[in-house]
Structure formats: C-alpha cells, structure tokens
Amino acid sequence: MRETMLQERDPGWCFFLSVVREEAAGSRPAAKKKAPPSKGQRHSVLLCMEVDFMKKRVNTAFWVEKEKRWCIAVQKNGTRKRFYSSTPGRTGQREANAKADAWLDDSIRDGKKKVSVLYSEWVEELKLTCGTSYVTQCKRYGDCYILPTCGNIRIDELTEGDLQKAINMSFKKRCLKKERQRRSSDKPLSRKTIMTIRSTEISFLKWCRRNRYSTMFPELSIPKNARMGKKKILQPTALKVLFDVDTRLYYGKLVFELLGKQLQVVLAASLIAREGLPETFNRA
Numbered sequence: 001m002r003e004t005m006l007q008e009r010d011p012g013w014c015f016f017l018s019v020v021r022e023e024a025a026g027s028r029p030a031a032k033k034k035a036p037p038s039k040g041q042r043h044s045v046l047l048c049m050e051v052d053f054m055k056k057r058v059n060t061a062f063w064v065e066k067e068k069r070w071c072i073a074v075q076k077n078g079t080r081k082r083f084y085s086s087t088p089g090r091t092g093q094r095e096a097n098a099k100a101d102a103w104l105d106d107s108i109r110d111g112k113k114k115v116s117v118l119y120s121e122w123v124e125e126l127k128l129t130c131g132t133s134y135v136t137q138c139k140r141y142g143d144c145y146i147l148p149t150c151g152n153i154r155i156d157e158l159t160e161g162d163l164q165k166a167i168n169m170s171f172k173k174r175c176l177k178k179e180r181q182r183r184s185s186d187k188p189l190s191r192k193t194i195m196t197i198r199s200t201e202i203s204f205l206k207w208c209r210r211n212r213y214s215t216m217f218p219e220l221s222i223p224k225n226a227r228m229g230k231k232k233i234l235q236p237t238a239l240k241v242l243f244d245v246d247t248r249l250y251y252g253k254l255v256f257e258l259l260g261k262q263l264q265v266v267l268a269a270s271l272i273a274r275e276g277l278p279e280t281f282n283r284a
Contacts, residue, residue: 057104061085061096070096076104086219095217102215109212111156116147118155122207141200145170155208160218163201170197171223194222 061072061083069086070093083099085092119142126135149166150158171188189197198220208214247254 057097057100061093061100063093072096072100074100074104083217099217102209102217105215108156108215111154111213113155113213114151115153115155115158116151118208118213119147119151119204122204125207137196138200138203141197142204144175145197146201146204155213158214158216160216160220163205163218164220166201167194167197167220168223170194171225188223188225191222191227198222 057072057074059072059074061070063069064071067084069084071082071084073080073082075081081100081103083096083103085095085099087095123135123139123142126138146163146166149169150162153162171194201220202218205214205216205218209216
C-alpha cells in the first residue's frame with residue numbers, strides 16, 4: 001500500500017499512468033453524438049412545454065378579507081383571469097380552484113348543443129339514480145322556469161346572466177311556459193320555489209361540467225323581494241264544520257261524505273293511544 005502511494009507520487013509514474021489511460025480511452029468505440037433536433041422538432045417540444053405549463057395550476061386561492069371571498073389568478077395563452085368564491089372555509093377555496101382549473105382545461109366536447117337538448121339528457125340520466133319525485137320536479141322546473149329562457153341558447157354561449165334572468169323572470173311572471181296561458185296566481189313565486197330553481201340550475205351545470213359540455217360555475221342570487229310562502233291552516237270553526245257536516249256539493253248535487261266521520265275516528269284513536277280511555281269507559 002505504501003509502495004503504491006509512493007509510486008503514484010513519482011512524476012515518472014504519473015506520466016506512465018496518463019499514457020495508459022489515454023490508450024485505454026482511445027481503444028473504446030467513440031459514443032455517437034445525437035444530431036441536434038430540427039427547427040420543427042424544437043418548436044413542437046416548446047409548444048408542448050408551453051401547453052403543459054399553462055394548463056397546470058401551480059398556485060391556490062387565497063382569502064381576501066376586505067372582499068370576504070376567495071380569489072385565484074391564473075394565466076393561459078397570455079390571458080390573465082381571476083376567479084372568486086364567496087363560500088367561507090375550505091369549501092370556497094376548492095370552488096375557486098375548480099373554476100380556475102375548468103378555465104385552464106378548455107377541452108369542451110360539443111359546445112354547439114342547445115341547452116334544451118342537454119337538459120333532456122340530464123333528466124334521462126337522473127332516472128337511473130334518483131327517485132321519481134325528484135326527476136319529475138327537475139323536468140317540471142325545466143319546462144316551466146328554466147328552458148323558456150335558456151332552452152334555445154347554445155351551451156357554449158350560455159352565460160351566468162342567462163341563468164339569473166330565468167330566476168328573475170320566474171319570480172315575477174311565475175310559470176314561463178307558453179302553452180300555459182292561465183296564471184294560477186298573480187303573486188310572485190315564494191322564496192323556497194326560487195331557491196329550488198337555483199339549485200336545479202346549479203345541478204344541471206354540474207352535470208355539464210362533469211361531461212365536459214361547459215366550464216361555468218354560476219353564482220346565482222335570490223331576488224331580495226322573495227318571501228317565504230305562508231301556509232293556510234284550518235281554524236277551529238272550520239274544523240267544527242268539517243266534523244259536523246256529512247255532505248258536500250259534487251257537480252251541483254248534494255252527496256254524502258265520509259271524510260268528516262273518518263277524521264273523527266282517526267283523531268279519537270290517536271287521543272286514546274296518547275292519553276288512554278276516558279274514565280267513563282273505564283268505569284263501564
């Protein structure tokens with residue numbers, strides 16, 4: 001070991017080693033150098049890198065305390081855009097990020113389809129997973145409130161303003177269906193009905209995003225004048241009449257009605273189950 005170290009420090013020995021290494025390197029086959037990529041290849045590679053960079057979001061939404069909402073800024077093809085969400089908590093942050101991702105990933109399947117066509121496809125798909133009452137409600141709300149305003153619009157031209165217009169017009173005019181000329185009431189729709197229209201539109205757009213027909217995340221509002229509907233209940237005097245009268249008018253004829261007697265039996269049975277039999281029955 002020591003002799004080897006001394007030999008390596010010797011100038012003659014070092015010269016010998018360098019000659020041997022050069023000879024060994026010369027005996028090896030030279031590695032083939034790759035030809036530089038052509039101009040077209042360099043352009044395609046740069047283009048792919050640009051597309052991948054533009055469509056991948058590297059930031060996340062942040063909370064703007066002054067505006068009380070989440071905000072995220074992204075850029076695509078030289079265009080910079082901001083997306084917001086007023087939902088508090090991490091749910092709002094995810095909503096803002098999802099809006100940005102949907103805008104960056106603009107691979108829409110077929111934007112020429114009409115809203116009415118896609119709405120029918122959505123209702124048909126609901127029949128596979130939802131109950132009959134919910135499917136009927138979505139179809140009725142589409143026919144009466146949403147499609148009269150948005151049905152003839154192409155899905156790629158549908159805006160948040162169109163959806164909001166359907167809500168506002170439904171609030172004032174109630175049913176917008178042309179075939180239904182007679183209005184059941186002159187009062188505006190209740191707040192609950194308007195909220196159901198909004199939730200139906202949001203669910204439909206969610207289906208469109210899932211199937212790559214749209215990238216819109218609508219933020220729709222309820223008219224400020226919308227009020228909760230009041231339900232009418234029978235007063236004691238009306239209940240007395242209902243229980244005492246056994247007849248009613250049916251196409252101008254007085255017919256016997258068992259409803260009052262049936263209600264008496266049901267109420268009596270419920271009272272007995274709750275409070276027990278009266279003392280008079282127990283004594284007997």
